[in-house]
Amino acid sequence: MASEEDEDPIWITDNAPFVVVTDPLDGSRNIDASIPTGTIFGKYKRLSGTKLIAAGYVVYSSATILCVSFGLGTHAFTLDRTTGDFVLTHPSIKVPPRGQIYSVNDARYFDWPEGLRRYIDTIRQGKGRNSKKYSARYICSLVADFHRTLMYGGVAMNPRDHLRLVYEANPLSFLVEQAGGRGSNGKSRILSIQPVKLHQRLPLFLGGLEDIEELESYGDVQQKITPGYEV
């Protein structure tokens, strides 16, 4: 198994069929302010490179929600605190192909490439393929921003080389694809990228199918410069 918190993978046995990966506490910089955090996990077939067979996350917020996919749709369960059970509350989630929300740290606007600036400027003015004006939401907890995107649609993104392919981008892309959406690095499908390093980072765009296709059509959306942000 492998975790964001450990430099090296942990070998449990030499001939097991699976590799389990996790980001145990995503959004940890938000904890002291009681902002939602989450856990992400994925299960790969060992020896077959990109093949994820299950993925999920837990979001810790006004409710505790476990969202999973085993490759047959994406389903969410809410913790019933009186019994301790997770109850199926959101079967077969479908992310709307078009939303009206974009989610990004737009303090970085001046470090973005021209294509991404143009895309965001276009949708926030209601001049995109969807004639509605988009609104901004950014929690800065990937799981919480992703969960909202699954529920309401739109695009959740981090255009710089920051989030991790193996235990963040891949599991969330698996979940959004199983809900009818798309996970992209801005140019191509996340789940088709062959990982070469455990802690490999990449730009990440997750959301409804039509919103992500429109974003990719701007071509130049990956932020190449990351000048040492402190918060």
Ligand SMILES: O=P(O)(O)OC[C@H]1O[C@](O)(COP(=O)(O)O)[C@@H](O)[C@@H]1O
């Ligand atoms: O600083 P940025 O680019 O807004 O990145 C924020 C993102 O980083 C994260 O905090 C994860 O960062 P870490 O992997 O360093 O914990 C996400 O939860 C969040 O979406």
